[in-house]
Amino acid sequence: MSVAAIPTLEDLEARLGSLAGKRILVRTDFNVPQECDGDTSRITDDFRIRAALPTIEWLQERGATVVTASHLGRPRGTANTKFSMDPVRARLAELAPGVEVLENLRFDAGEEANDPAFTANLVRGIDAYVNDAFGASHRAHASIVGPPSHVPSAMGRLLQREVEVLTALRTNPKRPFVAVLGGAKVSDKLGVIDALLDTVDALAIGGAMCFTFFAALGHPIGDSLFEPDQVDTCRRLLDTVTKPIHLPSDITGLDANGRYATYRTRLPDGAKGLDIGPGSAAAFGDVVMEARTVFWNGPMGMFEDDRFAAGTKTVAQAVADTKAFTVVGGGDSAAALAAFGLDDDVDHVSTGGGASLELLEHGDLPGLAALRGDQA
Ligand code: 3PG
Ligand code: MG
Numbered sequence: 001m002s003v004a005a006i007p008t009l010e011d012l013e014a015r016l017g018s019l020a021g022k023r024i025l026v027r028t029d030f031n032v033p034q035e036c037d038g039d040t041s042r043i044t045d046d047f048r049i050r051a052a053l054p055t056i057e058w059l060q061e062r063g064a065t066v067v068t069a070s071h072l073g074r075p076r077g078t079a080n081t082k083f084s085m086d087p088v089r090a091r092l093a094e095l096a097p098g099v100e101v102l103e104n105l106r107f108d109a110g111e112e113a114n115d116p117a118f119t120a121n122l123v124r125g126i127d128a129y130v131n132d133a134f135g136a137s138h139r140a141h142a143s144i145v146g147p148p149s150h151v152p153s154a155m156g157r158l159l160q161r162e163v164e165v166l167t168a169l170r171t172n173p174k175r176p177f178v179a180v181l182g183g184a185k186v187s188d189k190l191g192v193i194d195a196l197l198d199t200v201d202a203l204a205i206g207g208a209m210c211f212t213f214f215a216a217l218g219h220p221i222g223d224s225l226f227e228p229d230q231v232d233t234c235r236r237l238l239d240t241v242t243k244p245i246h247l248p249s250d251i252t253g254l255d256a257n258g259r260y261a262t263y264r265t266r267l268p269d270g271a272k273g274l275d276i277g278p279g280s281a282a283a284f285g286d287v288v289m290e291a292r293t294v295f296w297n298g299p300m301g302m303f304e305d306d307r308f309a310a311g312t313k314t315v316a317q318a319v320a321d322t323k324a325f326t327v328v329g330g331g332d333s334a335a336a337l338a339a340f341g342l343d344d345d346v347d348h349v350s351t352g353g354g355a356s357l358e359l360l361e362h363g364d365l366p367g368l369a370a371l372r373g374d375q376a
Helices: 009-016 047-051 053-061 086-095 116-122 157-171 190-199 210-216 228-240 278-290 310-321 332-339 354-362 366-372
Strands: 023-027 034-037 040-043 065-069 128-131 153-155 177-181 202-205 251-254 260-263 272-276 293-297 325-328
Touching: 009 053, 009 128, 009 153, 023 053, 040 086, 047 053, 047 086, 053 065, 053 157, 128 366, 153 157, 153 366, 157 190, 157 325, 157 354, 177 190, 177 278, 190 202, 190 228, 190 354, 202 278, 210 228, 210 272, 272 278, 272 310, 278 310, 293 310, 293 354, 310 325, 310 332, 325 332
Parallel strands: 023 065, 023 128, 128 153, 177 202, 177 293, 293 325
Antiparallel strands: 034 040, 251 260, 251 272
């Protein structure tokens, strides 16, 4: 997949002659984290809203009327005030006045079902469509794959940068290229692990998913989280892999009595691993410092609890400090970086968690195929 085959904003302007007075539907990913207080919600991180501003401002500067459309949360086809776009609309009005913000697309079941009638409704009165919702472009939903067959379409600035950066990781990374993966579930990451093993020089694996690998190696893991149905797959992977996979050499967590404890790789009955240990964190940090390209996705432990934040913080600090080209996958790792105040010190923080992994795995996304005019 080549990003060159996807129309840019400049291509769209050339195609329409002028954007002045045009109504442009911009699919954004305004699925922002919120705190709920009864029926009202408050945005806790506006990164995804700020990330859409370059596209919105570029269109407004050319005299276009911008109408944004996004999902928020998973209301599953029914209206729910908890997932209303009101807080997003209010924040966007401060950052970029004059934008129309449609109500949550997922209040209608037609969005996720990719219902043609829903798409037809969405593009009514619209002159052009811009997809800037990188974080949702792995979903073949109506607002992502539908509009390009109805109106002239393009990718926004954010989508373009995401695709350029992540595609370059697949095709020509500066070496050594190291990926650090964490998070709870190895089942979510096996596809991307397989794909990354084709291009990386080494992989480091932390987070709760390391316990499925420990189980595959026959290490006792106590009461740690793991996925029994993935143990065989992890064993096969470890048996056949030709690149170094770094697993933790120590673990911190809670013992059977709920007391903070550090273990080597064998956890006794009742113990629960909740972070990589200090030795592993230092080793992972060294791997990162020696690389020239780093991709990091997924926290090393339960960093929301200060006692188990050290592993994630050490890795985040190394990712911030290294001179390597650094890319951080969205979601929890981006939140961790922001929590440690390090988000300005990496080259690219992706706005998409699932989307960045799927793009790395498959080299393409439904939303990109639609913009290229490929049949979904
Ligand atoms: C995300 O937050 O990962 C994207 O906005 C997609 O949301 P979804 O996982 O609910 O489809
Ligand atoms: Mg997600």
